[in-house]
Amino acid sequence: AQSVTQPDIHITVSEGASLELRCNYSYGATPYLFWYVQSPGQGLQLLLKYFSGDTLVQGIKGFEAEFKRSQSSFNLRKPSVHWSDAAEYFCAVGYFGNEKLTFGTGTRLTIIP
Amino acid sequence: DAGVIQSPRHEVTEMGQEVTLRCKPISGHNSLFWYRQTMMRGLELLIYFNNNVPIDDSGMPEDRFSAKMPNASFSTLKIQPSEPRDSAVYFCASSRGVNNEQFFGPGTRLTVL
Numbered sequence A: 001a002q003s004v005t006q007p008d009i010h011i012t013v014s015e016g017a018s019l020e021l022r023c024n025y026s027y028g029a030t031p032y033l034f035w036y037v038q039s040p041g042q043g044l045q046l047l048l049k050y051f052s053g054d055t056l057v058q059g060i061k062g063f064e065a066e067f068k069r070s071q072s073s074f075n076l077r078k079p080s081v082h083w084s085d086a087a088e089y090f091c092a093v094g095y096f097g098n099e100k101l102t103f104g105t106g107t108r109l110t111i112i113p
Numbered sequence B: 001d002a003g004v005i006q007s008p009r010h011e012v013t014e015m016g017q018e019v020t021l022r023c024k025p026i027s028g029h030n031s032l033f034w035y036r037q038t039m040m041r042g043l044e045l046l047i048y049f050n051n052n053v054p055i056d057d058s059g060m061p062e063d064r065f066s067a068k069m070p071n072a073s074f075s076t077l078k079i080q081p082s083e084p085r086d087s088a089v090y091f092c093a094s095s096r097g098v099n100n101e102q103f104f105g106p107g108t109r110l111t112v113l
Helices: none
Strands: A003-005 A010-014 A019-021 A024-026 A031-038 A044-050 A056-058 A064-068 A073-078 A087-095 A107-112 B005-007 B010-013 B019-024 B031-038 B042-050 B053-056 B065-071 B074-079 B088-095 B108-112
Touching: A003 A087, A010 A019, A019 A107, A024 A073, A031 A064, A031 A073, A044 A056, A044 A064, A044 A073, A073 A087, B005 B088, B010 B019, B019 B088, B019 B108, B031 B074, B042 B065, B042 B074, B053 B065, B074 B088
Parallel strands: A010 A107, B010 B108
Antiparallel strands: A003 A024, A019 A073, A031 A044, A031 A087, A056 A064, A064 A073, A087 A107, B005 B019, B019 B074, B031 B042, B031 B088, B042 B053, B065 B074, B088 B108
C-alpha cells in the first residue's frame, strides 16, 4: 500500500529565511505527487504537482519541489519565506490509473519576525 | 468559476441527531471525494464517486455514515445517529478524474455534543 511520510510535525523559520519541507513516499510504481497548503479554517489549496517529466516543478507563491526517485522524496522548498506562508503543508501521493490520494500527516509552519 | 461549495460551514448538534453535509463540486468535474480531518487521524478519505457512482467506500467508518450523489452537481454525507467521536472537519473535493488534482471545499466543522 502506498504511504507518505512527513517527518517534521512543526517547523519554525524566520521571515526571509529559506525553507525545506520533507516528504517521503513508499510505493513501487511511479507516483504522482502533490503539495497542498491549508491556512487556518480553510480548505486545502494546491501548491504544485508532479506527474512526469522535469523533476523540478514550480508552483504558486514561489514554491518549488524536486522529485528524487532514488530517495523516494518530493521535498518542498522556498528561497525566502513570508509571514503569510504560515500554514499547514500536506504532501500527497497517488499512482497512475487510480484516483485515490494518500496524504501525509502534515507539517505546521510557523514564521517568526 | 466558483470552487467547491460546502454547506453548512459549521454544524453543532447533539448526540443521536441526524446530520447531513452537502457539497456542490466544480462544474465539469466528474469525481467527488469526501474526507474527514481530525487532529488524531489527520486527513482520511471516506468515499469517492466517479460519474455519480460510488467507487470506493472503504474509508466510511461504519454503517452510521452514508453518502449519495444523485446528480453531477450535488452530493450529501449523512451521519445517523451522530456521536461525539464524529466531531471533525469534513471536506469535499472534486477533480476532472484520474490523474488530476483535487480541488477542496472550505470544509464543514461538525461538533457533536
